[in-house]
Amino acid sequence: MGPRVRFAPSPSGYLHIGGARTALFNWLWAKSQGGVFVVRIEDTDQDRSSLDSVRAILDALTWLGLDWQEGPEVGGPHGSYFQSERKQLYRDAVEQLIREGKAYRCHCTKEELDAQRAALKERDPKAQFVYPGTCRDRKDEPALPHVVRFKSPKQGSTDFVDKVFGEIRTPNEVQQDFVIVRTDGYPLYNLAAVVDDHAMDITLVARGRDHIGNTPQQVLLYQAFGWKPPEFAHLPMMLSPKGEKLSKRHASVAVQDYRERGYTPVGVLNYLVRFGWSSGDQEIFSRDELVRLFDWARVNKSDGKFDEKKFADVAFEHLKRPELTSLDDYAAWVRPFLAARQLSDVPEATLTAAIPTIRERARTLAEAAVALDYYFRDPPELDPQAQAKVLVPAAAPHLACLAEICRGAPEFSVHALEEAVRVWTEREQIKMKDVAQPARVALTGRTASPGLFEVMVVLGRERSVARLEAAARLARGSA
RNA sequence: GGCCCCAUCGUCUAGCGGUUAGGACAUCGGCCUCUCACGCCGGUAACACGAGUUCGAGUCUCGUUGGGGUCACCA
Numbered sequence: 001m002g003p004r005v006r007f008a009p010s011p012s013g014y015l016h017i018g019g020a021r022t023a024l025f026n027w028l029w030a031k032s033q034g035g036v037f038v039v040r041i042e043d044t045d046q047d048r049s050s051l052d053s054v055r056a057i058l059d060a061l062t063w064l065g066l067d068w069q070e071g072p073e074v075g076g077p078h079g080s081y082f083q084s085e086r087k088q089l090y091r092d093a094v095e096q097l098i099r100e101g102k103a104y105r106c107h108c109t110k111e112e113l114d115a116q117r118a119a120l121k122e123r124d125p126k127a128q129f130v131y132p133g134t135c136r137d138r139k140d141e142p143a144l145p146h147v148v149r150f151k152s153p154k155q156g157s158t159d160f161v162d163k164v165f166g167e168i169r170t171p172n173e174v175q176q177d178f179v180i181v182r183t184d185g186y187p188l189y190n191l192a193a194v195v196d197d198h199a200m201d202i203t204l205v206a207r208g209r210d211h212i213g214n215t216p217q218q219v220l221l222y223q224a225f226g227w228k229p230p231e232f233a234h235l236p237m238m239l240s241p242k243g244e245k246l247s248k249r250h251a252s253v254a255v256q257d258y259r260e261r262g263y264t265p266v267g268v269l270n271y272l273v274r275f276g277w278s279s280g281d282q283e284i285f286s287r288d289e290l291v292r293l294f295d296w297a298r299v300n301k302s303d304g305k306f307d308e309k310k311f312a313d314v315a316f317e318h319l320k321r322p323e324l325t326s327l328d329d330y331a332a333w334v335r336p337f338l339a340a341r342q343l344s345d346v347p348e349a350t351l352t353a354a355i356p357t358i359r360e361r362a363r364t365l366a367e368a369a370v371a372l373d374y375y376f377r378d379p380p381e382l383d384p385q386a387q388a389k390v391l392v393p394a395a396a397p398h399l400a401c402l403a404e405i406c407r408g409a410p411e412f413s414v415h416a417l418e419e420a421v422r423v424w425t426e427r428e429q430i431k432m433k434d435v436a437q438p439a440r441v442a443l444t445g446r447t448a449s450p451g452l453f454e455v456m457v458v459l460g461r462e463r464s465v466a467r468l469e470a471a472a473r474l475a476r477g478s479a
Numbered sequence: 480g481g482c483c484c485c486a487u488c489g490u491c492u493a494g495c496g497g498u499u500a501g502g503a504c505a506u507c508g509g510c511c512u513c514u515c516a517c518g519c520c521g522g523u524a525a526c527a528c529g530a531g532u533u534c535g536a537g538u539c540u541c542g543u544u545g546g547g548g549u550c551a552c553c554a
Contacts (some may be wrong), residue, residue, distance in 0.1 A: 001527080002550095008554085009554090010554045012553085012554085042554060043554085044553095045553060045554075047553095048553070048554085069496090106552095109552095110551090110552060113551095113552090118532065124480095125480090126480045126481095127480075127481095128480070128481060128482095128496095128550065129550095130550090134554075135490090146552075147552055165483095165484070165485090168483070168484080169483090170482065170483065173482095174481065174482050174483095174550080175482095177548085178551090179551080179552055181552085182552035183552060184552080186489055186552090188552070188553085188554090189553070189554045192542085193554095195522085208548095209483095209484075209485095209547085210509085210547095210549075210554095211548095211549095211554085212483065212484070212548070212549080213482080213483065213484095213548065213549040213550070214550095214554095216482095216483090228490075234484090236484095236485080236547095237547070237548070239547075241490080245496090245548090247545090271491095274491065274492080274503090275491070276491095278492055278493070279499070280493065280502085281493060281502040281503075282502090282503095283492090283502080283503050283504085284503095296501080300492080301484080301485060301486095302484095302485050302486060302488080302510095302547095303484090303485070303486095303546085303547060303548085304491060304492090305490060305491085306490090306491050307489095307491065307504070307505085309504060309505055310490065310491060310504045310505080311504095312504090312505080313503085313504055313505090314503095314504085320517080356500075358516095359517090360516060360517040360518090361515065361516045361517075362516090411495060421513095427495070431513090432513050433512095433514090434513090435513080436513030436514065437513075437514065439513080440514060440515095446514090446515090447514060447515080447542085448514050448515035448516080449514070449515070449516095450514095450516085451513075451514090452513060452514090453513095
């Protein structure tokens, strides 16, 4: 039986790029080992959770192609996959702990504790407040408002072996009696995660390194319940370019941002996976390669800094190479970006003919839509500066001749057009340079474009001729 | 501050005792050329420091320094 791993986001916003990376590593492990990838929504904080966030996160995962075999929408044998619907499970588990004297009800209020914390801070600003254990041995009074605290051991150490970091040992003296259930009856993260990971038969918990500190608390809970803990794997952190915790102040951190920018799903995954994982010198991977090559042994320990430039390059690499982004996918993905430019329902044949001409000129799908614009807009948008500089009277005869050549070319192909133009320019002693720019502006409205003959072929004979003639008239009249 | 963790070019990384320390992004030159790109060629650029272990340390051990994480009725 393969491993069972999970991605457990709390629905308090969009899918963060770091969360996507965590999901990816879990997903890769499940895929590569024939295991199961579970998605579980950690919505025990009623104030912060929202259904919109669940929707946004699920949509982002779907867009990335990180499909889950158990979780929201698909269900599964261990449901519900929303923690807010599993309260009874946590309640039973906590009852057991209290009955066995491993946890206790605490009637200290948050206000009291906050006051103590503040008082200590005043006496010694550097001191760290620890819960004094006021209620640890007090008579149990379930009727009064209370939280539930775990009775932490004060001696020895709590150890676990991390698949990435190796053995991690934490002295128990630093462990306080942490809260596992709050006054409103909802479980806290550590408790809920442990109960669910056990109930869902999770075999490996992989998450960000910022969780490494509460892993001992979770191990303590496993021990208290008498359950075998899963394996753990912590991922090095993605920090901002300045080395701080990555937030939207430094860069776009929502997966959605990159989607809107026109990166491809695998392009995003490729950048994320190389952050902490490597396979020799290889930089660019297809989804299948990642599944085939992924291995915990190749995961790094050290944190890294997020680099938008590198990200952009990886995304471009995927967009550029047909073996990574098929023509069909490219066409389908660029359509929304064209539509945003009022170019809806463009003919599929023209689109698939045009894409190869702009592939290496567009670093994102958004740029691709710009680069494709003149293929579908009639007349093309004419850049005034290009017009003023290039469509001058002297260019008019050249444009007229080119129009004639287009009209008369026996075959409307790159090769035939190139040959015809070569013959003409040689006979007339004209430099290609001098006809190319006027023709380019005539055909595309701009001074930068794919090769002229490629553009003509995509446009077709009729439209090429029309645009050249229109430009010739414009040039003639511009004196 | 306590606890935990980390340390190779500016950035992501390869390296798992013997290498001219390699690749990629970025950057700087050049080539190609009908423009813009793509592509190609080349340059600058790293083992944090100090002790050990060893015939020999980027690689092993310890310390120092630096960086990060975490110490909630958030997850």
